[in-house]
Amino acid sequence: MKQLRLALLGFGTVGQWLAEALQTQHAWLQQECGVVVTIISVATAHHGLIYQDDGLDIPTLLDLVATRRHLTTHPKVTHWTNVLEGLQSTGGDVLAEATGATLRQGEPGLSYIRTALTQGMHVVTSSKGPLALAGLDLLALARVHGVQLRMESTVMSGTPVLSTIREGMAGTRIRAIRGIFNGTVNFILSAMAMGYDYVEGLAQAHSQGYAEADPTDDVEGDDTVAKTLILATAAFGRALTPEQVVRSGITLLTREQMQQALDEGKRIKHVTSLRLLSKDGTEITRETADNGTIPTHLEARVEPIALPLSDPLARIDGLLNAIAIQTDTPQEVTVIGPGAGRFQAGQEMLADLIAIAKSR
Numbered sequence: 001m002k003q004l005r006l007a008l009l010g011f012g013t014v015g016q017w018l019a020e021a022l023q024t025q026h027a028w029l030q031q032e033c034g035v036v037v038t039i040i041s042v043a044t045a046h047h048g049l050i051y052q053d054d055g056l057d058i059p060t061l062l063d064l065v066a067t068r069r070h071l072t073t074h075p076k077v078t079h080w081t082n083v084l085e086g087l088q089s090t091g092g093d094v095l096a097e098a099t100g101a102t103l104r105q106g107e108p109g110l111s112y113i114r115t116a117l118t119q120g121m122h123v124v125t126s127s128k129g130p131l132a133l134a135g136l137d138l139l140a141l142a143r144v145h146g147v148q149l150r151m152e153s154t155v156m157s158g159t160p161v162l163s164t165i166r167e168g169m170a171g172t173r174i175r176a177i178r179g180i181f182n183g184t185v186n187f188i189l190s191a192m193a194m195g196y197d198y199v200e201g202l203a204q205a206h207s208q209g210y211a212e213a214d215p216t217d218d219v220e221g222d223d224t225v226a227k228t229l230i231l232a233t234a235a236f237g238r239a240l241t242p243e244q245v246v247r248s249g250i251t252l253l254t255r256e257q258m259q260q261a262l263d264e265g266k267r268i269k270h271v272t273s274l275r276l277l278s279k280d281g282t283e284i285t286r287e288t289a290d291n292g293t294i295p296t297h298l299e300a301r302v303e304p305i306a307l308p309l310s311d312p313l314a315r316i317d318g319l320l321n322a323i324a325i326q327t328d329t330p331q332e333v334t335v336i337g338p339g340a341g342r343f344q345a346g347q348e349m350l351a352d353l354i355a356i357a358k359s360r
């Protein structure tokens with residue numbers, strides 16, 4: 001039986017879901033995956049890091065959080081106020097990083113991930129910021145230390161996109177990716193396609209709990225730009241900066257523009273596109289690639305586009321996300337599924353964890 005000692009940094013919505021899943025699926029993980037996962041440390045911003053070498057008791061952890069008691073009241077734990085120092089002192093086989101890392105600085109996740117990789121720990125993370133800002137560097141660091149950095153839940157949380165690209169499509173060369181990567185924005189656009197204006201669509205998203213109190217990161221495209229940067233790294237092996245992504249949000253879209261698109265048999269969607277281009281700015285196709293044209297740069301855009309109904313992305317409604325991947329094989333592959341939620345994010349972290357356990 002393989003033993004996996006887990007450091008869990010971030011014990012909010014996603015971290016708690018993951019801990020609970022490890023508890024309820026304990027027997028299944030042993031029987032089906034041949035792995036016993038023990039949570040040896042847990043950290044939050046307000047509680048610092050607690051550590052127990054024999055493993056923390058998950059029901060106790062969840063009860064402490066539910067009853068708003070301090071994590072240090074868990075029996076027999078060592079405590080660090082400074083989470084980074086705690087991680088450096090206690091290590092583990094895998095870091096599960098689920099802090100609320102910011103999109104702009106990537107912290108605290110970036111420092112935690114760097115530290116863990118440098119210590120020879122595998123990392124699974126649900127935080128977009130660190131991967132968007134330093135994905136290629138972090139993957140290189142993981143390679144140097146012979147460990148894995150997995151990030152399935154950062155793009156289309158709940159739908160296996162990165163593993164589809166990395167494992168399912170291994171051997172193909174990806175030429176372009178298009179996608180709808182923000183459920184809140186897609187929900188608002190779906191409402192607008194039914195005749196509501198932007199303000200009414202946003203109000204509906206708010207009333208159903210699909211939009212943050214401050215929706216800026218979603219509606220102005222920051223969240224989607226972060227996912228675009230992660231895909232640039234994961235699918236194309238290229239590091240782009242946020243400034244290199246041509247971006248426009250959805251706040252200025254009018255009812256008239258939506259109606260005009262409908263009249264033309266189109267639907268306006270907030271589309272991410274990543275395309276390999278040749279030196280003269282033309283798209284790389286099968287033919288030009290066969291003729292030896294070399295891709296020199298990656299174009300990245302996040303913007304509202306009127307798509308014809310024949311395009312699979314035009315028919316993605318409500319909270320759904322989708323990705324359409326063009327490779328050097330003839331047909332585009334489209335994957336449709338959820339893109340957010342505590343279950344979805346936690347489940348993808350669990351899938352990453354199982355992949356690491358199986359490969360050890």
Ligand SMILES: NC(=O)c1ccc[n+]([C@@H]2O[C@H](COP(=O)([O-])OP(=O)(O)OC[C@H]3O[C@@H](n4cnc5c(N)ncnc54)[C@H](OP(=O)(O)O)[C@@H]3O)[C@@H](O)[C@H]2O)c1
Pocket residue numbers: 009010011012013014015043044045046047083098099100101108126127128153154157340341342345
């Ligand atoms: N929820 C989703 O549906 C979803 C989906 C995909 C990806 N994600 C990503 O997953 C990550 C976690 O999301 P969440 O919904 O679980 O967030 P959350 O409920 O706000 O929980 C964040 C956790 O991280 C802890 N934390 C914050 N700063 C920290 C620090 N400096 N050191 C240690 N711990 C720290 C918080 O501690 P305190 O409670 O003490 O502040 C809290 O326990 C985010 O990056 C989010 O974008 C979430």
